[in-house]
Structures are given as C-alpha cells and as structure tokens.
Amino acid sequence: MAWTPLVLDLLGVFFFAVSGSLLAVRRHFDVVGSLLLGTCVGLGGGILRDVLLATGVPRAFDSPVYLVPPVLAAVIVYFFAHAVQRFHDLLITFDAGGMALFSVTGTLVALDAGMNPTAAAILGVVTAVGGGVIRDVVANDVPQIFRARGLYAIPALLGAGLTSLTSSVDWYNLATGSAIAAVVFTLRMVSLRYHWGAPPAGGHHDAPHPTPTP
Amino acid sequence: MAWTPLVLDLLGVFFFAVSGSLLAVRRHFDVVGSLLLGTCVGLGGGILRDVLLATGVPRAFDSPVYLVPPVLAAVIVYFFAHAVQRFHDLLITFDAGGMALFSVTGTLVALDAGMNPTAAAILGVVTAVGGGVIRDVVANDVPQIFRARGLYAIPALLGAGLTSLTSSVDWYNLATGSAIAAVVFTLRMVSLRYHWGAPPAGGHHDAPHPTPTP
Amino acid sequence: MAWTPLVLDLLGVFFFAVSGSLLAVRRHFDVVGSLLLGTCVGLGGGILRDVLLATGVPRAFDSPVYLVPPVLAAVIVYFFAHAVQRFHDLLITFDAGGMALFSVTGTLVALDAGMNPTAAAILGVVTAVGGGVIRDVVANDVPQIFRARGLYAIPALLGAGLTSLTSSVDWYNLATGSAIAAVVFTLRMVSLRYHWGAPPAGGHHDAPHPTPTP
Numbered sequence: 102m103a104w105t106p107l108v109l110d111l112l113g114v115f116f117f118a119v120s121g122s123l124l125a126v127r128r129h130f131d132v133v134g135s136l137l138l139g140t141c142v143g144l145g146g147g148i149l150r151d152v153l154l155a156t157g158v159p160r161a162f163d164s165p166v167y168l169v170p171p172v173l174a175a176v177i178v179y180f181f182a183h184a185v186q187r188f189h190d191l192l193i194t195f196d197a198g199g200m201a202l203f204s205v206t207g208t209l210v211a212l213d214a215g216m217n218p219t220a221a222a223i224l225g226v227v228t229a230v231g232g233g234v235i236r237d238v239v240a241n242d243v244p245q246i247f248r249a250r251g252l253y254a255i256p257a258l259l260g261a262g263l264t265s266l267t268s269s270v271d272w273y274n275l276a277t278g279s280a281i282a283a284v285v286f287t288l289r290m291v292s293l294r295y296h297w298g299a300p301p302a303g304g305h306h307d308a309p310h311p312t313p314t315p
Numbered sequence: 316m317a318w319t320p321l322v323l324d325l326l327g328v329f330f331f332a333v334s335g336s337l338l339a340v341r342r343h344f345d346v347v348g349s350l351l352l353g354t355c356v357g358l359g360g361g362i363l364r365d366v367l368l369a370t371g372v373p374r375a376f377d378s379p380v381y382l383v384p385p386v387l388a389a390v391i392v393y394f395f396a397h398a399v400q401r402f403h404d405l406l407i408t409f410d411a412g413g414m415a416l417f418s419v420t421g422t423l424v425a426l427d428a429g430m431n432p433t434a435a436a437i438l439g440v441v442t443a444v445g446g447g448v449i450r451d452v453v454a455n456d457v458p459q460i461f462r463a464r465g466l467y468a469i470p471a472l473l474g475a476g477l478t479s480l481t482s483s484v485d486w487y488n489l490a491t492g493s494a495i496a497a498v499v500f501t502l503r504m505v506s507l508r509y510h511w512g513a514p515p516a517g518g519h520h521d522a523p524h525p526t527p528t529p
Numbered sequence: 530m531a532w533t534p535l536v537l538d539l540l541g542v543f544f545f546a547v548s549g550s551l552l553a554v555r556r557h558f559d560v561v562g563s564l565l566l567g568t569c570v571g572l573g574g575g576i577l578r579d580v581l582l583a584t585g586v587p588r589a590f591d592s593p594v595y596l597v598p599p600v601l602a603a604v605i606v607y608f609f610a611h612a613v614q615r616f617h618d619l620l621i622t623f624d625a626g627g628m629a630l631f632s633v634t635g636t637l638v639a640l641d642a643g644m645n646p647t648a649a650a651i652l653g654v655v656t657a658v659g660g661g662v663i664r665d666v667v668a669n670d671v672p673q674i675f676r677a678r679g680l681y682a683i684p685a686l687l688g689a690g691l692t693s694l695t696s697s698v699d700w701y702n703l704a705t706g707s708a709i710a711a712v713v714f715t716l717r718m719v720s721l722r723y724h725w726g727a728p729p730a731g732g733h734h735d736a737p738h739p740t741p742t743p
Contacts, residue, residue, distance in 0.1 A: 125675070126731035133682050134675040135730030148581070153362070155371045157583045162648045175730070182731035220376045234453070239662070241671050243455050247339070247348040254347045302349030302389070303340035303396035367576070369585045434590045448667070457669050461553070461562040468561045516563030516603070517554035517610035 106206050109278060110147070111170055113202030117232045118143035118174035120195040124240055126182045127192075136175040138236065143171045143199070146231030150207050150224050154214045193293065196233055196245065200253070201286035204229035204260030205278050209268065218265040225261030230254065251293035260285035320423050323492060324361070325384055327416030331446045332357035332388035334410040338454050340396045341406075350389040352450065357385045357413070360445030364421050364438050368428045407507065410447055410459065414467070415500035418443035418474030419492050423482065432479040439475030444468065465507035474499035534634050537706060538575070539598055541630030545660045546571035546602035548624040552668055554610045555620075564603040569667065571599045571627070574659030578635055578652050582642045621721065624661055624673065628681070629714035632657035632688030633706050637696065646693040653689030658682065679721035688713035 121142030125135035144161040151159035161167040207228025211221035230246050230253070237244040246253045263281045267273040292298070335356030339349035358375040365373035375381040421442025425435035444460050444467070451458040460467045477495045481487040506512070549570030553563035572589040579587035589595040635656025639649035658674050658681070665672040674681045691709045695701045720726070 122730060126729070128671070128675070130675050130730045131727040132730050133680075133727045137682055138675060152366055152580055152583075153373060153376065155366075155369070155583070158644070158648075159581060162581065162644070162651065165647060178730065179728075179732045216372070216376070219379060220372075223376065238452060238666060239672060239675065241455065241669065243342065244453060247342070247344050247352060247453065252347075254351055299345040299347045300393075301340070302336060302344045302346050302392065304346075304393045366580055367587060367590065369580075369583070430586070430590070433593060434586075437590065452666060455669065457556065458667060461556070461558050461566060461667065466561075468565055513559040513561045514607075515554070516550060516558045516560050516606065518607045 106209050106275075106278070109202050109275075109282065110206040111166070113199045113206060114143040114147070114167060115170035115174055115199075116195045116202065117146070117199030117236075118171040119178060120192050120199060120233070121171075121236050122174050122178035123182070123192040123195065124236060126178060128240055132175060132179055135178060136171060138239065139174045139178075140168070140171040141239065142232045142236040143167075143174070144232070145235040146203055146207065146228040146233075147210075149231040149235075150210060150228040153224060153227065154211060154216070156214050160210075193245075194290070197286050197289040200229045200233065200257055200289065201260060201282040203232070204257045204285055205264045205282050208261045208264040209273070209278075212265065212268050218269055222258070222261040222265040225264060226254070226257045229257040229261065250298075252289060252297055252299070255299070256285045256288040256292070259288065320420050320489075320492070323416050323489075323496065324420040325380070327413045327420060328357040328361075328381060329384035329388055329413075330409045330416065331360070331413030331450075332385040333392060334406050334413060334447070335385075335450050336388050336392035337396070337406045337409065338450060340392060342454055346389060346393055349392060350385060352453065353388045353392075354382070354385040355453065356446045356450040357381075357388070358446070359449040360417055360421065360442040360447075361424075363445040363449075364424060364442040367438060367441065368425060368430070370428050374424075407459075408504070411500050411503040414443045414447065414471055414503065415474060415496040417446070418471045418499055419478045419496050422475045422478040423487070423492075426479065426482050432483055436472070436475040436479040439478060440468070440471045443471040443475065464510075464512070466503060466511055466513070469513075470499045470502040470506070473502065534637050534703075534706070537630050537703075537710065538634040539594070541627045541634060542571040542575075542595060543598035543602055543627075544623045544630065545574070545627030545664075546599040547606060548620050548627060548661070549599075549664050550602050550606035551610070551620040551623065552664060554606060556668055560603060560607055563606060564599060566664065566667065567602045567606075568596070568599040570660045570664040571595075571602070572660070573663040574631055574635065574656040574661075575638075577659040577663075578638060578656040581652060581655065582639060582644070584642050588638075621673075622718070625714050625717040628657045628661065628685055628717065629688060629710040631660070632685045632713055633692045633710050636689045636692040637701070637706075640693065640696050646697055650686070650689040650693040653692060654682070654685045657685040657689065678726075680717060680725055680727070683727070684713045684716040684720070687716065 118139035121139035122135040125138045130138065144167060148159040148161055204225050208221050208225030211224035216224060234244040234246060260281050264273065267277050332353035335353035336349040339352045344352065358381060362373040362375055418439050422435050422439030425438035430438060448458040448460060474495050478487065478492065481491050546567035549567035550563040553566045558566065572595060576587040576589055632653050636649050636653030639652035644652060662672040662674060688709050692701065695705050
C-alpha cells in the first residue's frame with residue numbers, strides 16, 4: 102500500500118481504537134483492557150480482511166506501525182475521558198470515522214490483492230464493520246450494525262462501492278478517497294441525527310393495530 | 316464442487332439465512348440487519364471451514380451465487396414473517412435444515428481439499444454448527460449447540476461421519492448425501508420433540524437430593 | 530514442534546479444556562456441550578494463531594492427539610465436578626495454567642514459523658488469551674482479560690516476551706520454558722490474591738468527589 106492509503110488506514114485504526122477505549126471506560130475496564138480492546142477494534146477489521154484474502158500474515162502483524170494508533174488512543178482516553186461528558190455520542194462518532202475510512206482502504210487492499218470489484222467491495226464492508234462487531238460482541242452488546250439506529254451498513258456499502266468504482270475507472274487518488282470517506286461519515290451522522298432507518302426486518306405487518314397498553 | 320453438492324450447499328445457505336433473518340425479526344433489527352445477519356449465518360460456517368482449510372479465498376467470496384440465498388431469505392422473511400406465529404420453532408426448524416445439509420457438504424469440501432476422513436468430518440461439523448454459533452453470539456444468545464435442547468452436535472457428527480465414510484468407500488452420491496441430510500434433520504427434530512438429551516456436564520451428582528423450594 | 534514443547538502445549542490444552550468444561554457445568558450445559566466448549570477453549574487460541582500465521586491447516590486438525598486432552602477434561606469434570614465446591618476459583622486456576630503454558634508454546638510456534646521476535650510475542654499473547662476469550666464470548670460473559678480482576682494480559686505478555694528473548698539468545702529449553710510458565714502462573718494467581726490491578730481505563734478523574742448515596 103502506498104503511503105497515502107496507509108495514512109487513511111492508520112487514521113481509521115486510530116478512530117476505531119478510540120471507540121474501543123471509550124467503551125472500555127464505560128464498562129469499567131482497566132487501562133490494559135482499554136489498550137487491548139482498542140487494539141482489537143482498530144486492527145480487527147483489517148485482520149479479518151487479510152485472513153479472508155489469504156495473502157499470508159495480516160499486515161498488522163508485519164508492520165509494527167499499526168500498534169501506534171491503539172497505544173495513542175488508550176493514552177488519550179486515559180487522560181481526557183474525564184473531560185468529555187457524552188461518551189456515547191463520542192463513541193458513535195469515532196466509530197463512524199473508522200468505518201468511513203476503512204470502507205475505502207479495506208476495498209483498496211482487496212483490489213490490490215487481485216479481487217474482482219464486487220468481492221473487493223464486500224471485503225471493504227467486512228473491513229469497515231468487522232472491528233466494530235468484534236468490539237460489541239466482546240463487550241457483550243448486540244453490534245451497532247444490527248441495532249438499526251440510523252444507517253450503518255448502507256453508508257459502508259456506498260463507500261466500498263464508490264471506491265471500487267473509482268478504482269476501476271482509474272479515478273482513485275487521495276482526494277477522491279478522502280471525499281468518499283467524508284461522504285460516508287456524513288451520511289452515517291446525518292442518518293443518526295434525523296433517525297433515518299430501513300424498515301423493520303419483518304415488514305410493517307407485525308403490529309398493524311397496536312393494542313394500547315393500559 | 317460438482318453441481319449436485321452445490322445445490323445442497325446453496326439450500327443449506329438458504330435455510331441458515333432464513334434462521335438468521337427470523338432472529339433479526341425477533342430482535343427488532345431492520346431489514347438491512349436482517350440481510351446482514353442472514354448472510355453471516357448462511358455463509359459463516361463455510362467461510363470458517365475454508366479459512367481453516369487454508370485453500371485461499373473462501374468460495375463464498377469467489378462465487379457471487381452464494382449471495383443469492385441470503386437475499387432471498389431476507390425478502391421472504393420481510394413479506395411473510397407476519398404470517399407465521401411461532402417464530403421460535405420455525406427458526407429451530409430452518410436451523411436444523413441448514414445444519415443437516417452443511418454436515419454433508421462441509422465434509423465433502425474438506426475431503427475435496429485433501430483432508431483425511433477424520434479431519435474432514437470434524438471440519439464438516441465446524442461448517443454445520445459454525446453459522447449458528449455466529450448467529451447466536453452476535454445476537455447475544457448462548458449458542459443453541461451448547462444449550463442442550465434436544466440433540467445437536469450428535470446429529471451433526473453423525474452426518475459428517477457418514478458422509479466421510481460413504482465417500483471413502485465410494486458410495487457417496489446425491490441420493491446418499493440427501494438421505495444422510497434427511498436422517499440428520501429427522502434425528503434433530505425428533506430429539507427436540509421427545510426431549511432427548513445428553514446427561515448434564517457435571518454428571519447427576521450435583522443435586523442428588525433436590526430440596527423442594529417452598 | 531519437538532516433543533518437549535508438545536508436552537507443554539498439550540498440558541495447556543488440557544488446562545483450558547478443564548476451564549471450559551467447568552464453565553459448562555456452571556451454565557447447565559450437557560456433557561456434549563461440555564466436550565465442545567472444552568475443545569473450543571483448549572484448541573481455540575492455537576487455531577487462531579495458526580490461522581494468523583497462515584501456515585496451512587491448523588496443527589490441531591492435523592494431529593489427532595490434540596483431541597485427547599478435551600475428551601479427558603470433559604470426562605474428569607463429568608465425574609468429579611460434584612466433589613469440588615468452588616468452581617469459580619477452580620476455573621480461574623485452570624485458565625491461568627493454560628494461559629501460562631500457551632504464552633510460552635504459542636510464542637515458540639510463531640518463532641518456528643519465521644516471525645520476528647516482537648510479532649512472535651504478540652502471537653504468543655493471542656494464543657494465550659484467545660481460547661479464554663472464545664470461552665467467555667460463547668458463554669455470554671465479558672472475557673476475563675477485560676474484566677480486570679487481578680493482572681491477566683501483563684503476565685501473558687511477560688511470558689511471551691521472555692520466551693521470545695530466551696529463544697533469541699538460544700537459552701530456551703524445557704527447563705527455562707517451564708520456569709517462565711511457572712512465573713506467569715504465579716504472577717497471575719498472586720495478583721488475584723492481592724487484588725493487584727492496572728488503573729481504570731478513564732484515569733482516576735471520573736469521580737474525584739464521589740457523592741455518597743444516601
């Protein structure tokens with residue numbers, strides 16, 4: 102990976118690692134648990150992608166630079182967690198940032214490994230949402246991606262799809278990549294703000310005439 | 316994989332995907348969450364098997380046809396979930412169908428990859444139960460396979476063992492494969508109906524003289 | 530792997546498998562669930578390591594001898610669980626034994642596969658804690674490593690680091706390996722006894738003036 106995608110990738114690791122360390126604070130883990138959870142969340146999506154790509158040892162184990170963002174995240178959260186009141190919104194914001202960046206870089210890595218555009222976009226989504234799923238499963242929550250507050254998978258799929266598309270027509274560069282990530286992030290945050298959401302899994306038939314609870 | 320095992324495999328993906336989408340309804344996920352959970356459940360066991368077999372990119376990423384059954388499952392559950400009352404039994408039935416088919420096809424894929432009959436049967440069991448474990452862990456349940464309502468692992472092991480055996484003696488074909496899956500499915504369902512189960516993990520010594528609760 | 534590390538490795542599998550089977554008793558799983566959970570816990574860390582090392586089929590699937598310790602563990606727990614009153618401490622003790630041994634053998638396997646000393650130590654930690662994380666996630670608990678009762682990750686990291694170090698200077702042998710595992714185990718148990726722990730993830734600022742609850 103050239104250095105520009107690497108920068109976006111490390112920024113994504115950092116955002117996800119902060120979300121993990123913030124969850125560690127909320128769950129009263131200690132600072133070692135915070136570092137570990139941040140590392141799992143930050144690196145989990147990329148490791149999952151590399152395992153599925155079957156291209157050898159995941160890059161996070163080969164490049165020690167990937168360990169820097171989680172350490173930074175745990176330190177920052179340790180010193181500044183007390184200064185922020187609204188952990189929950191902050192966690193969701195950092196999670197959205199990581200998801201947006203990984204939907205771009207994850208797709209790029211998969212394309213680099215020779216996957217076709219469709220499979221690359223799917224692996225981009227896996228990268229984008231994998232770390233967050235690991236975070237929530239380990240912390241005994243139902244993963245955000247399934248809980249339907251705002252849109253989550255749709256922005257991730259959009260980012261991965263656009264990255265795959267711009268790469269196919271050779272328009273991908275740091276500027277378009279950053280723009281795609283910005284669009285994904287904005288869509289996620291706006292959907293939260295305005296409570297956008299897909300219809301329920303079982304359709305709207307479940308309770309056509311809801312009985313008022315007395 | 317020749318086309319006949321492929322048909323059984325896709326049918327298994329579909330059954331597991333329906334079980335995932337039904338769980339999504341019960342957990343009030345939206346329709347995107349339903350599609351995602353169905354996809355994880357339907358493809359999870361096979362992806363896990365392919366990762367363990369270390370034969371390169373899992374087939375679900377190479378063959379887009381594997382994405383059809385989860386889409387179909389999410390659509391069907393979206394439109395017809397309201398028509399069925401007893402989600403729980405339905406979920407368990409579709410899960411049993413997926414498990415039965417995957418115990419056969421998972422073992423075949425592992426044999427094709429050159430594993431010895433014992434290892435192939437174990438990987439068949441991993442395929443058969445992997446998707447369901449992912450479904451229940453993600454949805455914050457203790458996996459069905461551990462919860463001991465009826466027999467679960469034993470039918471899976473039987474199916475994988477019989478497939479490995481019939482393949483070794485060159486008796487495996489679509490008919491025997493379907494028959495094995497039917498036996499596994501029937502054993503699972505009958506064991507549920509008649510509350511068969513293995514003895515408790517700690518033996519029967521735990522409470523030799525149960526104190527009646529007043 | 531030469532036979533001496535194999536002995537330590539199988540002992541580690543056994544310890545972790547006992548911890549899994551004990552948890553199965555506490556959760557009222559049946560004896561099949563006990564065997565399965567013990568197998569997942571005992572073999573999970575090593576399988577995860579082998580998948581990340583990308584060295585082909587995980588050794589647990591190639592060497593049937595790895596299936597012996599989980600069977601033994603399930604049988605022993607089945608017959609003797611009633612004789613022990615304090616499951617919780619026993620589970621933690623066996624977990625500590627498995628973790629200590631795997632921090633040594635996991636690092637050795639990674640070094641054998643050609644990883645650099647730092648990456649090998651990290652994979653040693655993954656091996657040491659992976660099985661326990663799988664156990665707790667599957668049984669719907671927050672993993673011990675995050676829950677901060679005593680030290681957990683620090684002893685694991687110490688064991689992996691010392692193994693990597695002694696191997697680099699060619700001092701590793703069965704005696705030093707066993708000594709490292711003993712130190713790790715002792716540090717884990719002593720930290721539990723004296724309630725040692727790292728500071729909280731959010732620093733000590735969270736509640737500088739705790740309001741007394743009336």
